[in-house]
Amino acid sequence: MMASSYSAKEEDGHHSGSAGLGGTAIRTRKPDNTAFKQQRLPAWQPILTAGTVLPAFFIIGLIFIPIGIGLFVTSNNIKEFEIDYTGTDMSSPCFNCSQSFSWNSTTPCRCVLFFSLDQPFESNVFMYYGLSNFYQNHRRYVKSRDDSQLNGDERSLKEPSKECEPYRTNENKPIAPCGAIANSMFNDTLDLFYIDPNGTQTQIPFIKKGIAWWTDKHVKFRNPSSSNPNLTAVFIDTAKPVNWRKPVYELDTDPENNGFINEDFIVWMRTAALPTFRKLYRIIQKKNNMTPTLPRGNYSLEVTYNYPVRSFEGRKRMILSTISWMGGKNPFLGIAYITVGSICFFLGVVLLFIHHKYGNRNNSSDIPN
Amino acid sequence: MKLIGATAIEDKLQDGVAQTIEQLTKAEIKIWVLTGDKQETAENIGYSCNLLREEMNEVFFVAANSPEEVRQELRDARLKMLPDTEEDKFLIPETILGDTPKVVEDENVNGDYGLVINGHSLAFALESNMELEFLRTACMCRTVICCRVTPLQKAQVVELVKKYKKAVTLAIGDGANDVSMIKAAHIGVGISGQEGMQAVLSSDFSFAQFRFLQRLLLVHGRWSYLRMCKFLRYFFYKNFTFTFVHFWYAFFCGFSAQTVYDEGFITLYNLVYTALPVLGMSLFDQDVNAGWSLEYPQLYVPGQLSQYFSKRAFVMCALHSWYSSLVLFFVPYAATYDTARDDGKDGADYQSFALITQTCLTVTVCVQLGLDLSYWTVVNHLFVWGSLGMFFILTFTMYTDGLFQLRPSSFAFIGTARNCLNQPNVWLTVALTAILCVLPVAAYRFFYSQISPTINDKVQYRPAPRPRRTRLTRRSTRRSGYAFSHAHGYGDLVTSGRFLRRHAPARSMGLISTGRSPGFKPTGRSAGYSPVGREQNPKQKVEPTSLQMFRAVKDTSF
Numbered sequence: 016m017m018a019s020s021y022s023a024k025e026e027d028g029h030h031s032g033s034a035g036l037g038g039t040a041i042r043t044r045k046p047d048n049t050a051f052k053q054q055r056l057p058a059w060q061p062i063l064t065a066g067t068v069l070p071a072f073f074i075i076g077l078i079f080i081p082i083g084i085g086l087f088v089t090s091n092n093i094k095e096f097e098i099d100y101t102g103t104d105m106s107s108p109c110f111n112c113s114q115s116f117s118w119n120s121t122t123p124c125r126c127v128l129f130f131s132l133d134q135p136f137e138s139n140v141f142m143y144y145g146l147s148n149f150y151q152n153h154r155r156y157v158k159s160r161d162d163s164q165l166n167g168d169e170r171s172l173k174e175p176s177k178e179c180e181p182y183r184t185n186e187n188k189p190i191a192p193c194g195a196i197a198n199s200m201f202n203d204t205l206d207l208f209y210i211d212p213n214g215t216q217t218q219i220p221f222i223k224k225g226i227a228w229w230t231d232k233h234v235k236f237r238n239p240s241s242s243n244p245n246l247t248a249v250f251i252d253t254a255k256p257v258n259w260r261k262p263v264y265e266l267d268t269d270p271e272n273n274g275f276i277n278e279d280f281i282v283w284m285r286t287a288a289l290p291t292f293r294k295l296y297r298i299i300q301k302k303n304n305m306t307p308t309l310p311r312g313n314y315s316l317e318v319t320y321n322y323p324v325r326s327f328e329g330r331k332r333m334i335l336s337t338i339s340w341m342g343g344k345n346p347f348l349g350i351a352y353i354t355v356g357s358i359c360f361f362l363g364v365v366l367l368f369i370h371h372k373y374g375n376r377n378n379s380s381d382i383p384n
Numbered sequence: 385m386k387l388i389g390a391t392a393i394e395d396k397l398q399d400g401v402a403q404t405i406e407q408l409t410k411a412e413i414k415i416w417v418l419t420g421d422k423q424e425t426a427e428n429i430g431y432s433c434n435l436l437r438e439e440m441n442e443v444f445f446v447a448a449n450s451p452e453e454v455r456q457e458l459r460d461a462r463l464k465m466l467p468d469t470e471e472d473k474f475l476i477p478e479t480i481l482g483d484t485p486k487v488v489e490d491e492n493v494n495g496d497y498g499l500v501i502n503g504h505s506l507a508f509a510l511e512s513n514m515e516l517e518f519l520r521t522a523c524m525c526r527t528v529i530c531c532r533v534t535p536l537q538k539a540q541v542v543e544l545v546k547k548y549k550k551a552v553t554l555a556i557g558d559g560a561n562d563v564s565m566i567k568a569a570h571i572g573v574g575i576s577g578q579e580g581m582q583a584v585l586s587s588d589f590s591f592a593q594f595r596f597l598q599r600l601l602l603v604h605g606r607w608s609y610l611r612m613c614k615f616l617r618y619f620f621y622k623n624f625t626f627t628f629v630h631f632w633y634a635f636f637c638g639f640s641a642q643t644v645y646d647e648g649f650i651t652l653y654n655l656v657y658t659a660l661p662v663l664g665m666s667l668f669d670q671d672v673n674a675g676w677s678l679e680y681p682q683l684y685v686p687g688q689l690s691q692y693f694s695k696r697a698f699v700m701c702a703l704h705s706w707y708s709s710l711v712l713f714f715v716p717y718a719a720t721y722d723t724a725r726d727d728g729k730d731g732a733d734y735q736s737f738a739l740i741t742q743t744c745l746t747v748t749v750c751v752q753l754g755l756d757l758s759y760w761t762v763v764n765h766l767f768v769w770g771s772l773g774m775f776f777i778l779t780f781t782m783y784t785d786g787l788f789q790l791r792p793s794s795f796a797f798i799g800t801a802r803n804c805l806n807q808p809n810v811w812l813t814v815a816l817t818a819i820l821c822v823l824p825v826a827a828y829r830f831f832y833s834q835i836s837p838t839i840n841d842k843v844q845y846r847p848a849p850r851p852r853r854t855r856l857t858r859r860s861t862r863r864s865g866y867a868f869s870h871a872h873g874y875g876d877l878v879t880s881g882r883f884l885r886r887h888a889p890a891r892s893m894g895l896i897s898t899g900r901s902p903g904f905k906p907t908g909r910s911a912g913y914s915p916v917g918r919e920q921n922p923k924q925k926v927e928p929t930s931l932q933m934f935r936a937v938k939d940t941s942f
Contacts, residue, residue, distance in 0.1 A: 054607075056668070056761040062844050068830045075819060082812070141728040152734055154642035162792035176793070228729060230799025234785050285730055288737035289636055293722055295729055336724070341809050342731055343723040348809065351715065351816055359819075362827050366834075373834050 065370045072363030079356030086341060087349025094136050095336040095344045097145070100128055100318055101329070112320035118258070128316045129210075135307035136337055139300055142221070144201060145293035147330040151196075151286040159195035160284065165275050167237035172253065182256060191253035191263055192275065192284075198256040200283045204319035205296060205333055209312065216315065221297035224272060227281040236281050238274040246274045260321070293334055309335065400595030402433045407598050411681035412688060416522070417529040418538045418565065423447070423502055426531035430498070435527040441495035444525070451508040455517060458509065462521045465493045488519055488548045499525040503532035510540050519548055538565035546570065552688075556597060558583050573597065603677045606684055607670055613692035615666035617701050618756055622658055622749045624702060628709030629741065636717070644713070646735075646797055648782050649742045657746055657775045661753050664767040670759045676843050683839055708821045712748060715820065716740045719813045726807060735797050736804040739779070743810070744817040746775045751822050755829075 050056050061067070102109030112124035150156065158178045164171035172191055175183050179193035190198075208216040243249050246264035255262035266277040275281075282294050301308045316333055324331055336343055405415060415435060419426045423445075430436035436443055444461040448454045499522055501509065509518035522528045530541065538555075542565050546553050555562070555569035560582040566572030567586055574587030575594060584590040589600060633644045643650065677683055686692060716737060725731035750772050757764060780801045781787070788798040804810055833841045 054668070054670070054674075056763070058668075058670075058764075059760040060758060060844075061760070062758070063826065063830045063833060064845070065830075065834075068826060072823075072827075075823075079819075086812070139728065141724065143724070145722070150638045150640075152637040152640075152642055154637070154640040157642060157734065162796050166789075166792050168792075226729065228799055228803050230785070230803065234788065235798055282730060285733045285735070287730075288732055288734040289717070289721065290638075291722055292732055293724070295724065298728065338724065338726060338728045340726050341812075342726050342807065345719065345721070345723045347718040347721070348812055348816070351718070352812070355816065355820055355823075359823065362823070366827065366830060369831065370834050 065374060069363055069367050072359050076356045076360030076363060079352045083349050083352025083356055086352060087346055089339050089341055090344055090346045090349055093337050093339050093344040094134055096132060097332055097334045098128060098130055099330055099332040101324060101331045109318060109320055113325055116323045124320045126318050126320055131313045132309060132311055135311050136309035137307050138337055139298060140308045141295060141336050141338060142297045143293040143334040144296045145332040145334050147291045148327060149329050150290050152288055156195050157286055161193050165192060165236050167239040167241060169239055172239050185254040185257055188252060188254040190256055191250055196284055196286060198258050200280060202321045206317040208315045210315055219299055222300055223297055224278055226295040227278045231281045232276060236275045238276055244270055398594045404595045404598045405433050405435060407681050411602060411684040415527060418533045418541060419531050420533055421531055423531045426529050427500060430529050436498045440498050443498035443500060446501040446505045448505050454505045454508040455514055458517050458521045465497055465524045487550050491524055493524045497525045498527045500529045503534060503537060506530055506533060506537055515544055519544055535561040535564045539568040542568040602681055602684055603674045606677055606687055609687040610671055611666045611669050614669060614756055615662060616693055618662055618753060620701050621705050624705030625708045626653060628706060629713045632713040644738060645742050646738050657771050658749060660767040661771050664764045665757050668759055668761050668764055671840055672843050680843055711817055711820050712744050715817045716744060716813055735800040739800050739804050740810055740813060744814050747814055748818045748821045751818050755822060755825060
């Protein structure tokens with residue numbers, strides 16, 4: 016056979032019209048022989064082998080189940096009490112208030128509900144009001160606010176944003192705060208009384224500051240011309256929202272909780288994500304380590320019923336709850352973790368069995384070549 | 385007459401041609417040769433490239449002078465291959481309505497057959513009343529060699545296959561007379577070299593040696609298909625998941641089209657948070673490295689069958705997205721339903737919910753990408769972890785005080801990141817959703833790799849191959865690369881092999897000299913395969929079909 020003696024000239028696609036002439040560099044169109052351009056970069060190539068997948072399943076299962084149990088136990092230890100005071104039922108104490116609501120009544124309607132706590136509530140107790148079927152997440156509603164105005168911008172105070180329509184002006188005066196969110200602020204008053212065994216009622220002291228986010232209270236919401244302590248003068252030439260009984264500068268006597276920085280207002284303006292929600296109303300501070308904050312016994316809830324929910328079939332409730340590191344009472348995460356952990360573990364067992372039975376099909380010796 | 389001497393011109397095949405053809409045949413690519421050479425030359429090229437073989441049941445020669453004879457010869461050939469076929473049954477799906485093009489289906493025959501047809505007969509065979517007959521007969525053969533073909537006929541043959549077969553065609557050539565064929569095929573490949581640059585200028589790909597075709601198809605073509613399909617599947621997945629969550633939220637927001645996510649996130653999701661990782665995957669991913677791709681041409685078949693991205697794959701992707709969106713909405717929903725933060729303050733507000741869902745989504749699609757990526761280079765690591773990091777950096781940045789003071793209405797989410805992401809509850813929710821979305825996929829893939837492993841799976845378990853030169857198995861024993869190319873006469877006699885038939889196995893060495901042709905030395909082992917260099921650039925027409933791909937080798941000499 017003839018020896019191979021091909022010339023390497025034409026090998027690599029050189030266009031060597033003047034190849035090798037006097038040592039000049041040959042113009043070559045060959046791409047660089049670097050690892051990047053030749054796709055030879057060093058790489059980690061994970062593949063789903065039994066040695067990685069099965070231990071991963073077992074480990075995830077073994078980690079999730081204790082976490083789930085911890086979450087579930089924590090959630091169970093949180094004490095919560097809920098009472099619905101909408102008053103749709105004829106036997107409910109607030110039935111008259113719910114039926115006879117009118118916008119321009121001067122005397123507020125009051126109703127009293129009695130309940131009892133079976134277990135004492137330790138540590139700080141948080142009192143929430145809850146609403147149902149109230150769509151604070153409706154798109155048109157969520158847009159209806161003016162964040163510049165709420166931040167204390169003078170110009171926005173006099174000329175609120177167009178998004179606030181139709182709650183932008185009233186009788187040719189700009190509404191402060193404008194928008195549907197502010198207009199629909201929750202204005203029921205809830206008071207809690209402890210009825211001790213011999214019948215005397217003691218009011219439980221509330222804390223009404225410290226219920227909103229720090230960033231909301233100190234950065235997002237600012238009163239206009241904050242140097243001026245006289246809020247009535249600051250808000251002159253503005254109108255109050257249509258459905259409010261009092262203007263914004265009369266929300267509280269405390270000047271640090273008045274105007275836009277009123278914490279009840281701030282909490283309301285932080286719109287909820289879902290149609291059933293709760294918002295922090297008051298905090299009941301713990302007294303000392305010996306006495307429970309809310310001892311066992313009978314209580315009465317006095318409601319000043321200002322907020323109508325009948326027209327949209329909403330419901331109102333009052334919630335008393337303690338808090339833990341995972342937040343309020345919510346068994347879902349605990350149950351979900353336990354379930355996923357067990358499914359994972361079970362899947363691991365099933366896949367182990369399958370690998371044991373069929374895994375040798377991956378034997379590479381039977382690749383036809 | 386007094387014999388004074390003899391002249392001979394040697395025009396050899398390029399290096400590695402036969403081996404390339406063998407590999408491509410294993411990859412279910414059918415190879416046709418379209419050459420302008422004489423029939424004997426083309427035949428010998430066929431034998432030396434291993435396209436025509438000794439073991440073939442029969443090689444049909446169609447060289448007739450009238451249309452009826454051509455038709456008869458084609459028909460005889462077909463009936464010999466499949467004796468029980470009906471005359472006019474073409475296996476073309478008939479349609480009653482509409483104008484769908486007819487497709488000639490592949491028919492399986494027992495045995496290997498070859499077809500050699502010359503240009504004169506081809507002219508008759510390509511007429512519209514006989515082209516389907518010709519195509520059907522040709523497709524039943526393992527190899528088709530068309531000799532004495534004009535450039536126009538080359539293009540016509542390519543177009544015939546394109547029109548009537550569900551196949552992708554590739555034409556490879558090196559001369560100016562191949563330009564029409566290269567332009568007619570789906571993929572045109574030009575070989576740059578001695579014949580000039582016309583073929584190169586009109587082609588989609590060009591290189592200098594025929595053997596580079598193997599790498600082009602089996603390595604780069606395969607990777608390209610894989611990357612494209614992975615990219616598409618993942619892209620649809622991440623966008624469907626992102627969008628379906630809004631569908632579920634609609635039930636809880638009064639169908640008011642309120643977005644679940646922050647508007648800044650919606651803008652940046654496709655631009656910043658998920659763009660680079662998927663780009664990295666589509667640039668660098670390799671499931672099987674180059675060495676194994678060349679060694680196992682069967683790995684090429686999934687691309688021919690459109691297995692990685694088909695209607696079924698798309699539906700599976702949509703179902704996966706639907707499931708993921710369910711998890712991504714309802715787990716945060718249930719985790720924040722009517723709850724508060726760990727200091728009692730509001731934790732279930734819209735902005736916190738949006739942030740939780742955003743974080744769950746970004747982490748989940750990132751983990752899913754990690755599962756899809758099978759080749760993690762430095763660049764991939766940078767892109768994936770960098771994008772995830774950018775998500776957190778940009779989220780925190782957009783929710784700072786400074787930007788809020790600048791434009792309160794645009795950056796209304798102030799404080800959300802700080803207040804929401806310090807809750808252990810939130811991180812537990814994120815971990816739960818990520819695991820819940822990805823675990824079924826991992827289990828499903830592992831399950832199938834155990835029950836019915838594909839060749840990809842089997843090859844992946846092997847370590848990297850050692851580079852070695854594969855040896856071509858020669859089976860042809862009596863053919864040499866040398867042909868006597870003159871008019872009818874002794875050529876037939878010499879090449880008929882009557883003097884040279886050997887029953888020895890393939891690897892016999894040794895010379896046989898026969899009385900009649902003193903210079904004729906067939907060597908057993910590598911008869912016809914001369915890896916010496918002044919190339920005779922063979923032109924190939926390569927056409928992959930769903931089951932078989934066709935390819936043509938064409939030769940410019942004479």
